[in-house]
Amino acid sequence: xxxxxxxxxxxxxxxxxxxxxxxxxxxxxxxxxxxxxxxxxxxxxxxxxxxxxxxxxxxxxxxxxxxxxxxxxxxxxxxxxxxxxxxxxxxxxxxxxxxxxxxxxxxxxxxxxxxxxxxxxxxxxxxxxxxxxxxxxxxxxxxxxxxxxxxxxxxxxxxxxxxxxxxxxxxxxxxxxxxxxxxxxxxxxxxxxxxxxxxxxxxxxxxxxxxxxxxxxxxxxxxxxxxxxxxxxxxxxxxxxxxxxxxxxxxxxxxxxxxxxxxxxxxxxxxxxxxxxxxxxxxxxxxxxxxxxxxxxxxxxxxxxxxxxxxxxxxxxxxxxxxxxxxxxxxxxxxxxxxxxxxxxxxxxxxxxxxxxxxxxxxxxxxxxxxxxxxxxxxxxxxxxxxxxxxxxxxxxxxxxxxxxxxxxxxxxxxxxxxxxxxxxxxxxxxxxxxxxxxxxxxxxxxxxxxxxxxxxxxxxxxxxxxxxxxxxxxxxxxxxxxxxxxxxxxxxxxxxxxxxxxxxxxxxxxxxxxxxxxxxxxxxxxxxxxxxxxxxxxxxxxxxxxxxxxxxxxxxxxxxxxxxxxxxxxxxxxxxxxxxxxxxxxxxxxxxxxxxxxxxxxxxxxxxxxxxxxxxxxxxxxxxxxxxxxxxxxxxxxxxxxxxxxxxxxxxxxxxxxxxxxxxxxxxxxxxxxxxxxxxxx
Numbered sequence: 001x002x003x004x005x006x007x008x009x010x011x012x013x014x015x016x017x018x019x020x021x022x023x024x025x026x027x028x029x030x031x032x033x034x035x036x037x038x039x040x041x042x043x044x045x046x047x048x049x050x051x052x053x054x055x056x057x058x059x060x061x062x063x064x065x066x067x068x069x070x071x072x073x074x075x076x077x078x079x080x081x082x083x084x085x086x087x088x089x090x091x092x093x094x095x096x097x098x099x100x101x102x103x104x105x106x107x108x109x110x111x112x113x114x115x116x117x118x119x120x121x122x123x124x125x126x127x128x129x130x131x132x133x134x135x136x137x138x139x140x141x142x143x144x145x146x147x148x149x150x151x152x153x154x155x156x157x158x159x160x161x162x163x164x165x166x167x168x169x170x171x172x173x174x175x176x177x178x179x180x181x182x183x184x185x186x187x188x189x190x191x192x193x194x195x196x197x198x199x200x201x202x203x204x205x206x207x208x209x210x211x212x213x214x215x216x217x218x219x220x221x222x223x224x225x226x227x228x229x230x231x232x233x234x235x236x237x238x239x240x241x242x243x244x245x246x247x248x249x250x251x252x253x254x255x256x257x258x259x260x261x262x263x264x265x266x267x268x269x270x271x272x273x274x275x276x277x278x279x280x281x282x283x284x285x286x287x288x289x290x291x292x293x294x295x296x297x298x299x300x301x302x303x304x305x306x307x308x309x310x311x312x313x314x315x316x317x318x319x320x321x322x323x324x325x326x327x328x329x330x331x332x333x334x335x336x337x338x339x340x341x342x343x344x345x346x347x348x349x350x351x352x353x354x355x356x357x358x359x360x361x362x363x364x365x366x367x368x369x370x371x372x373x374x375x376x377x378x379x380x381x382x383x384x385x386x387x388x389x390x391x392x393x394x395x396x397x398x399x400x401x402x403x404x405x406x407x408x409x410x411x412x413x414x415x416x417x418x419x420x421x422x423x424x425x426x427x428x429x430x431x432x433x434x435x436x437x438x439x440x441x442x443x444x445x446x447x448x449x450x451x452x453x454x455x456x457x458x459x460x461x462x463x464x465x466x467x468x469x470x471x472x473x474x475x476x477x478x479x480x481x482x483x484x485x486x487x488x489x490x491x492x493x494x495x496x497x498x499x500x501x502x503x504x505x506x507x508x509x510x511x512x513x514x515x516x517x518x519x520x521x522x523x524x525x526x527x528x529x530x531x532x533x534x535x536x537x538x539x540x541x542x543x544x545x546x547x548x549x550x551x552x553x554x555x556x557x558x559x560x561x562x563x564x565x566x567x568x569x570x571x572x573x574x575x576x577x578x579x580x581x582x583x584x585x586x587x588x589x590x591x592x593x594x595x596x597x598x599x600x601x602x603x604x605x606x607x608x609x610x611x612x613x614x615x616x617x618x619x620x621x622x623x624x625x626x627x628x629x630x631x632x633x634x635x636x637x638x639x640x641x642x643x644x645x646x647x648x649x650x651x652x653x654x655x656x657x658x659x660x661x662x663x664x665x666x667x668x669x670x671x672x673x674x675x676x677x678x679x680x681x682x683x
Contacts, residue, residue: 003055004062004600006482007042008240008263008475009033009069012290012331012350013449014041015475015655016048017482018055019602026602027053028475030449030655032354032387039223046231057232062600064481065249066240069220070213070260074311077115079212080157083150084116084204085143085175087163088123093204102313112313114205115212120153122146124162124175132168138175147183158183159211161191161204166493169196187215194257195318198493198589202308202317209316210257217256221249240266240480242320244303245487246599248525257318258488261309263477265321268296268303270480271445274470276301277604277671280443283468284428285323286458287477288451290331290368291348293424295431296323297442319489319592326427330368330450331355334416336404342412344420356397359390365401367420369394371453373413375622376650376659380633410623421454425461432462439464447473452651452658456676460661467664471636471672474655479602486527486597490516491590497542498569498586503560509591510535510557517595531597538590539569541581547589548572606670609642620650624661641670646679 006017016029029048034040042065049055073079086093094114103109124146125139150158158179165172169192176188191207221239228237237249242261252259264287271285281301287294297304306322308315331354332345344367349355353362357372372378378391395409402412432439443466446455452469459467470476490513496502514533521527535554538547550572556564565588570580616632624631629648636653644667647660651674658674660666665679 001059002061003059004482004602005049005055005060006064006266006478006480007045008066008266008477008481009041010263010289010291010477012329012354013474014045015478016045017472017475017478018049018053018060019482021061021600024603024605026472026479027055028472028478028655029053030474032352039220039227042224043227043231046228046233057228058234060233061235062238062482063228063233063235064238064240064246064484065224066263066266066477066481067220067259068263070217070256071263071311073213073216074115074209074260074314078216079115080215081154082116082120082157082159082208082211083146083153083155084121084208085124085146085150085158085160085162086121086204087127088125088142090163090200091121091123092118093161093201094118094121094208097201097205115208115314116159120150120155122149126162126171126175128162128164128168128171130164130167132164134168134170138171138178140178143175143178144182147179147186150186151183155186157187157189157211157215159189159191159204159207161200161207163200165190165192166196166198166203169193187211189214196491196493197317198495199317202315205315206257206317209260209311209314213260214254214256217259218253221253225249238486240484241487242309242318243305243487243489243594244269244321244484245596246481246484247486247488251524257316260311260316261320261323262481264294264323264325266480266484267294267447267477268298268321268323268480269484270470270476270478271296271447272298272301272303273480273483274445274468274476274673278443278445278468278669278673278675280445280466280468282441283443283445284439284464285445285447286451286455287448288446288454289329289448290354290450291329291350292325293328293448293451294323294325295428296321297431297435297437298445319594324431326424326431328367328420328424330453331366332420334365334367334370334398334401334419336401340404342401342405342415342419344416344423355394357389357391357394358387359393363397363400365394365397365416367416367454368450369397370413370416370420371657371659373398373409374417374624375620375628375631376453377657379620380617380652411626414623414626417454417457421457421461424454424458428458428462443468445470446658447476449474449656452656454659456647456659456661456664460663465678467676469651469658469674469676472655473658474653483599483601485599486521486525488517488520488595490520490593490595493590494588496588498539498562498566498588500560500562502588503557503562506588506591507557507560510554510593513591513593517593521595521597525597527597529597531595534594534596536592536594537565537569537588538592539572539586539588541573542585542587548576549592604671607641607672609670610640612643614639614643614645616649622648622650624648636674639668639672639674641668641672643668647676
């Protein structure tokens with residue numbers, strides 16, 4: 001037998017999907033994450049897959065892995081100590097940033113401290129002109145002085161971000177070569193090599209994040225490679241990327257900025273796959289784990305992409321799947337402030353000690369504990385569950401806030417859930433307004449360990465009519481990594497007016513990008529198989545300050561057709577802003593290229609449907625809407641396509657629990673997805 005295995009490491013649990021290529025059977029598994037010993041959870045899961053399902057390490061032919069080691073390094077500010085070498089008189093780039101207030105409604109709000117403090121930003125004498133000609137080469141005496149100062153400051157790495165290096169990286173590369181001779185112990189990162197974009201702050205900020213996490217990411221991936229080889233896994237490990245693709249772990253060591261948001265992106269890729277299967281092309285994915293809730297909008301079964309996504313409080317300007325964290329997970333802690341007001345989050349119990357009901361030493365109430373007190377979880381434990389729920393410990397924890405707000409234990413638990421849902425409603429409403437969508441036209445797709453537990457309550461508040469719960473919701477991010485394509489982005493700044501005279505330069509730049517892309521895929525990645533290349537450009541009307549990424553037709557580039565390229569931009573501008581000016585001059589700032597190599601995909605054929613009502617395993621006593629009610633419990637593994645039931649109900653499976661309130665009807669589609677819709681009102 002041959003298996004393809006996908007792994008996603010989260011803050012609380014590490015999820016596994018093992019796909020049997022001969023039978024199309026999918027095995028899933030969850031183990032607790034080990035933040036103090038990254039990588040140990042992966043090896044524990046490999047051992048558990050063999051013990052539980054007979055998946056021998058030697059039979060694993062394809063292995064993908066999403067990790068939070070990079071993003072956690074930034075959020076926890078535990079990266080290496082960096083110095084930034086900048087062009088003299090341009091050392092305030094990180095301090096000035098974009099002069100935007102984090103919260104425009106709070107006059108006391110402050111921008112986060114940069115990862116490199118001002119005293120560790122060191123000037124170097126050099127200057128590159130905006131047209132890419134060298135006004136002044138790197139002054140080696142100045143550079144040697146900068147290195148001496150960096151050593152005195154205890155630097156563990158150096159980031160070089162010179163002015164206009166996007167146009168010509170020669171001075172950055174020359175400085176790197178000199179530092180390599182006089183300080184070989186210091187790793188050096190050039191902004192033009194990390195992500196060569198025109199805007200100085202965005203290029204510098206991205207390079208700093210890359211340098212901040214790179215040594216830790218390299219150490220982690222190297223340890224993972226050795227551990228997998230030692231366990232008998234011969235497949236070369238792949239890592240999921242922020243853009244929704246995958247690349248080899250070896251390449252990930254030097255391109256770690258590309259994989260820093262890998263876990264959240266993999267979840268959206270998995271959700272897009274389910275959107276196509278379920279027939280709900282427009283969906284809002286709701287990925288709630290133990291620590292956070294991640295929101296993304298999927299249109300026509302395809303994820304949306306963007307730049308400037310945030311890692312904690314800091315932006316990174318590489319292409320990523322557009323996903324936003326709203327900071328509420330199953331482990332979010334409930335607490336009472338000094339005024340006696342009950343609040344939930346943002347602090348999380350994580351995996352250690354975890355919610356009180358996990359019995360691992362936690363004693364503070366969490367959202368998961370609230371659901372245990374209400375009776376949705378804790379009255380049953382599937383045989384293959386990752387953890388047992390102790391409802392008694394949950395009650396003890398919730399009691400610590402119940403007395404302070406003058407409520408019974410059950411009422412306090414219900415209040416915790418209501419406040420969590422209310423907080424999610426506020427944050428999701430902001431995203432809906434920002435993206436200008438009508439959420440009533442979207443289905444909510446719930447996954448992650450806590451997503452199906454909360455989704456129906458949030459969907460009801462948002463007025464969304466459909467909730468889709470995938471067949472394996474608790475491990476969908478791992479499935480997303482398993483089905484992700486090999487993918488990489490390339491960019492070249494050209495800054496040209498779009499006319500006939502610009503077409504030779506555009507053709508040459510596209511040819512150079514395509515050569516880079518093919519070299520990356522076929523030489524560096526050693527890929528052999530079907531692939532495709534997507535052309536796009538960052539374009540604007542002359543006089544505008546910011547650009548819109550627009551997909552362009554390669555034939556228009558090859559034929560030298562500026563009018564065809566301009567028309568693609570006008571249509572895109574109309575789509576975004578509902579107007580276009582076809583008489584205005586158009587500029588191309590950046591040319592972009594994405595190369596995509598197809599990865600093998602699991603195939604899930606639709607099953608025949610039955611027209612029956614499932615029998616509950618038993619009934620539970622659940623506290624809802626202020627009273628205890630008798631609610632049927634269904635096991636997800638027993639539900640077959642075509643079966644229908646009405647809420648309230650609880651559906652249990654090994655990786656999560658789905659809570660279905662009153663007024664909803666459930667149906668299993670041909671692919672095993674659970675579709676929840678409001679019961680029609682009859683008069």
